[in-house]
Amino acid sequence: MKKYNFIIIIGFVLMTAFVQSQITLNLALNSHPQPWLSQWANPINGQMIISYSYGVSQGDALVKLRTTLMDESGNSIGTSNPNAARIISLKLGVNLFTMADALQLQNLSLSGKVLGTLQRTGRLAAGQYQLMVEIMNVKGDIVLAHQTHPFFITSYQLPILMYPPDGAKLDAKIAQSLITFRWTGLIPNNAEPPTYRVQVFEVLQGQTPMQAFRGNRPLLDEPALHGMTQYIWHTNLSMIDTIINQKFIWTVQTLDMEGQPIPSNDMTIQGRSEPAIFTIINQNKAINKKNED
Amino acid sequence: MKHLKQIAIILVLFLAFQVNAQEAKKTFSISGSMGVTYEGYGLNSIPGPPSTPPFYNARKPWNLVRYSFNPTFMIGKWEIPMNLNFSPMLNNFTTPSGTKQSLWQFLTNPANNFGLRLKNGKTEWLLGTQNLKYSDLSTGDLGIFGYGVNLAPGKFRIKLFKGVSQSPINYEAPSLPNPAGVIGAYQRNQWMAQIGLEKEGVYFTGFNFVKSIDKRSSVIAPPLTPIDPQENMIVTFLTNTTSENGWKFNLELGQSFHTLNLNTPLSTTPVADFKPFLTAHTSTNKDNAVIAGIAKKGSDWELGTKFKYFGAGYFTAGYPFMKNDLIDYLIDTRFNIWKKKMNVVGSFGERFGNLSRTAGPDRTKQLIANVNIFTQFTDRFSLNASFNNFGYSAPDLSGYKSVSNELSLNPSYTWSNTKMSNMISATYTKSLYDETIIFVTTHNNTQTAMLLYVPTFFNKKVSPDFSVMWFKNTAPSIDLTLVTASTGMTWEVSKKFKFKSQLQYNISTMLPFTANKNLMATAGYDWKLQKKLSWQFTMTANVFHFGSEIPGNTLTPIYMGNPQYFETTMRTGLLYKF
Numbered sequence: 001m002k003k004y005n006f007i008i009i010i011g012f013v014l015m016t017a018f019v020q021s022q023i024t025l026n027l028a029l030n031s032h033p034q035p036w037l038s039q040w041a042n043p044i045n046g047q048m049i050i051s052y053s054y055g056v057s058q059g060d061a062l063v064k065l066r067t068t069l070m071d072e073s074g075n076s077i078g079t080s081n082p083n084a085a086r087i088i089s090l091k092l093g094v095n096l097f098t099m100a101d102a103l104q105l106q107n108l109s110l111s112g113k114v115l116g117t118l119q120r121t122g123r124l125a126a127g128q129y130q131l132m133v134e135i136m137n138v139k140g141d142i143v144l145a146h147q148t149h150p151f152f153i154t155s156y157q158l159p160i161l162m163y164p165p166d167g168a169k170l171d172a173k174i175a176q177s178l179i180t181f182r183w184t185g186l187i188p189n190n191a192e193p194p195t196y197r198v199q200v201f202e203v204l205q206g207q208t209p210m211q212a213f214r215g216n217r218p219l220l221d222e223p224a225l226h227g228m229t230q231y232i233w234h235t236n237l238s239m240i241d242t243i244i245n246q247k248f249i250w251t252v253q254t255l256d257m258e259g260q261p262i263p264s265n266d267m268t269i270q271g272r273s274e275p276a277i278f279t280i281i282n283q284n285k286a287i288n289k290k291n292e293d
Numbered sequence: 294m295k296h297l298k299q300i301a302i303i304l305v306l307f308l309a310f311q312v313n314a315q316e317a318k319k320t321f322s323i324s325g326s327m328g329v330t331y332e333g334y335g336l337n338s339i340p341g342p343p344s345t346p347p348f349y350n351a352r353k354p355w356n357l358v359r360y361s362f363n364p365t366f367m368i369g370k371w372e373i374p375m376n377l378n379f380s381p382m383l384n385n386f387t388t389p390s391g392t393k394q395s396l397w398q399f400l401t402n403p404a405n406n407f408g409l410r411l412k413n414g415k416t417e418w419l420l421g422t423q424n425l426k427y428s429d430l431s432t433g434d435l436g437i438f439g440y441g442v443n444l445a446p447g448k449f450r451i452k453l454f455k456g457v458s459q460s461p462i463n464y465e466a467p468s469l470p471n472p473a474g475v476i477g478a479y480q481r482n483q484w485m486a487q488i489g490l491e492k493e494g495v496y497f498t499g500f501n502f503v504k505s506i507d508k509r510s511s512v513i514a515p516p517l518t519p520i521d522p523q524e525n526m527i528v529t530f531l532t533n534t535t536s537e538n539g540w541k542f543n544l545e546l547g548q549s550f551h552t553l554n555l556n557t558p559l560s561t562t563p564v565a566d567f568k569p570f571l572t573a574h575t576s577t578n579k580d581n582a583v584i585a586g587i588a589k590k591g592s593d594w595e596l597g598t599k600f601k602y603f604g605a606g607y608f609t610a611g612y613p614f615m616k617n618d619l620i621d622y623l624i625d626t627r628f629n630i631w632k633k634k635m636n637v638v639g640s641f642g643e644r645f646g647n648l649s650r651t652a653g654p655d656r657t658k659q660l661i662a663n664v665n666i667f668t669q670f671t672d673r674f675s676l677n678a679s680f681n682n683f684g685y686s687a688p689d690l691s692g693y694k695s696v697s698n699e700l701s702l703n704p705s706y707t708w709s710n711t712k713m714s715n716m717i718s719a720t721y722t723k724s725l726y727d728e729t730i731i732f733v734t735t736h737n738n739t740q741t742a743m744l745l746y747v748p749t750f751f752n753k754k755v756s757p758d759f760s761v762m763w764f765k766n767t768a769p770s771i772d773l774t775l776v777t778a779s780t781g782m783t784w785e786v787s788k789k790f791k792f793k794s795q796l797q798y799n800i801s802t803m804l805p806f807t808a809n810k811n812l813m814a815t816a817g818y819d820w821k822l823q824k825k826l827s828w829q830f831t832m833t834a835n836v837f838h839f840g841s842e843i844p845g846n847t848l849t850p851i852y853m854g855n856p857q858y859f860e861t862t863m864r865t866g867l868l869y870k871f
Contacts, residue, residue: 038576106560120606122578125650155651188653206378215404217384238815
């Protein structure tokens with residue numbers, strides 16, 4: 001009887017070892033990953049760690065992943081198709097994967113508004129979500145391990161340049177002493193106010209404004225006072241000439257605490273708002289011309 | 294370099310063709326201009342380096358040379374305008390550049406223009422740098438280096454162009470002597486086409502196609518993420534008409550396909566392929582945009598409205614900084630009343646943003662309203678009054694809101710006798726700018742007053758002007774006052790030589806600090822050396838003494854005195870017109 005008891009205990013220990021320690025899953029997902037789901041391969045978004053240790057059978061294990069994307073309340077908004085999932089061969093020990101592998105975007109079936117937003121923007125609407133990953137056998141009928149991890153999606157909208165508005169004409173007599181720049185704040189508001197750098201480029205003769213913006217060194221590249229959406233530029237530029245300091249293009253670059261451009265919905269990834277142009281008009285020059293006429 | 298070879302071949306073929314044309318017609322003429330400008334900049338700070346932190350940085354390159362050559366050749370039936378405007382120096386800021394540039398990088402540097410057009414009747418061949426704007430939703434405002442053709446057989450309009458809008462730049466890690474490194478860029482190739490029907494001045498209707506793709510093999514050391522290779526395809530339908538009785542109508546419908554990162558896996562999820570133009574990746578998205586406008590013009594008035602919708606995923610490589618995810622409308626008008634003595638220009642519009650809700654749960658709202666009224670009361674007295682209102686709100690958790698109201702009055706009075714005329718003009722502007730962040734509102738008020746006097750002597754060659762300005766800005770932690778006095782003079786020494794000068798003195802005080810003082814002097818001349826050759830020269834010196842706003846004891850080593858800087862800018866240019 002003792003012999004049977006011993007065999008049963010050994011069998012139970014082996015079974016426990018197989019079930020509990022053969023495959024473990026850890027979703028080390030950044031709580032604020034990049035809003036573009038296609039970019040989740042970047043290490044900044046985290047890693048999926050699957051540990052595989054000896055069980056009853058030795059050697060590599062073949063598994064599949066099933067991914068479920070859920071909203072804040074835990075309702076499913078998208079699920080991957082296990083039949084189309086890639087078969088993964090787990091090596092003994094620690095297996096590292098990107099979060100893109102965990103998400104399986106190319107195999108994810110979304111529906112309704114979420115699908116529409118993803119197709120149009122490559123992103124999810126701002127809010128809280130949950131990612132559930134299940135490790136399954138190749139047949140897809142047994143879940144070997146699973147984990148759910150919450151995350152927040154936030155996209156930013158860069159400031160809009162308010163003043164001087166695009167196409168504004170500024171009086172030379174005032175502009176050669178100072179020009180006031182204003183813009184709207186970063187949306188949504190960040191816990192740590194961003195740094196706004198005001199950048200002004202002179203449009204040289206024979207250049208288009210965008211050419212000056214892309215090719216010239218800025219005349220002004222200064223940060224606004226922390227948290228302020230206004231910058232008063234003491235220009236100290238002579239504007240008497242007809243070819244110097246007559247046309248400018250300006251923008252605001254929004255930077256985070258590390259001085260990196262705020263990730264926003266712009267294809268340049270520079271954190272620069274859509275630039276605006278202003279020109280300088282000289283009242284007394286116009287008067288002299290009128291008198292000459 | 295492949296593009297360069299293709300352009301060279303096309304150029305040689307056309308030059309050969311031109312020679313034949315020249316032989317046939319035996320006519321040749323050239324007109325236009327050429328010139329060179331040089332700008333030298335100097336800065337001397339006291340205390341100078343190694344004092345830290347630096348309290349004033351150089352704002353211009355020490356030396357800048359630019360060449361321009363803009364002739365138009367007429368050879369027989371051929372008209373060939375050229376636009377060569379370039380600098381051998383590298384001053385790129387928003388676009389990357391290495392420490393040295395190859396010939397190809399020099400030609401495709403956005404700071405430079407190397408373009409020419411070969412026109413023969415309604416056929417136009419384009420070579421080199423071109424700024425092509427087919428429409429508002431497609432080709433964009435970037436210079437593209439390449440080649441193409443514009444054809445206009447009958448009512449048909451066909452435009453084709455292929456080129457490069459971004460030079461290839463290798464990534465360089467930060468190191469000495471370049472601690473910033475070079476972020477790098479992929480070469481961006483661009484193709485564009487327009488096919489349509491046109492009756493000049495009456496209507497145009499057609500399609501635009503623009504494709505751009507970053508060439509991954511263009512760099513040996515590719516830039517690091519997040520600068521990933523991208524691909525973009527745009528298709529737009531454009532139509533506009535103008536009627537004889539003053540109606541104008543325009544409409545453009547666009548759809549864009551944009552791949553954020555060509556290194557992501559190929560996939561028809563979430564967006565299907567757009568064959569044969571684009572194969573979808575997981576980072577591909579597509580969206581739409583609409584622009585429409587209608588206006589009616591009368592003899593003394595004009596009224597119009599514009600509508601715009603840019604989806605959150607509408608991208609065009611031609612307008613890389615274009616803001617999307619918005620819908621807006623604008624109504625503008627212009628009319629004369631009171632026997633044409635009063636001219637009114639006004640506009641009103643609203644813009645809603647964050648339609649996709651990807652930047653928060655609610656839409657943002659922007660309001661723009663402005664009106665400008667100019668009244669010529671008498672021959673001597675006129676008044677310009679303008680009112681601008683800008684409002685912006687993001688009614689989400691951040692509760693961001695900003696409202697700006699600005700009123701400006703500008704009366705002018707002129708009087709004259711047999712010897713001189715006088716003009717006195719005043720400007721007063723009051724701006725109220727309220728900003729609410731997390732339900733805390735700050736008031737930011739600005740006032741500007743300026744008085745300008747310009748006497749003009751009929752029998753003298755000197756034209757002076759005098760002005761004073763007062764500026765006041767108050768906001769939390771800001772109490773800034775600035776007073777400026779300035780005088781200028783233009784002296785026509787002879788018909789060939791005109792001398793210009795200006796002196797400006799500024800006192801700006803940011804309480805509780807003591808005042809900053811600044812003197813700026815400018816002198817220069819325009820000299821017609823010959824009938825076709827002129828020389829322009831301007832020299833500006835700027836002395837700035839800081840008050841206690843930058844106290845010397847915040848610098849290392851401690852400076853006993855007020856920091857100051859002396860800045861000079863010299864710009865000179867030779868221009869030859871032919």
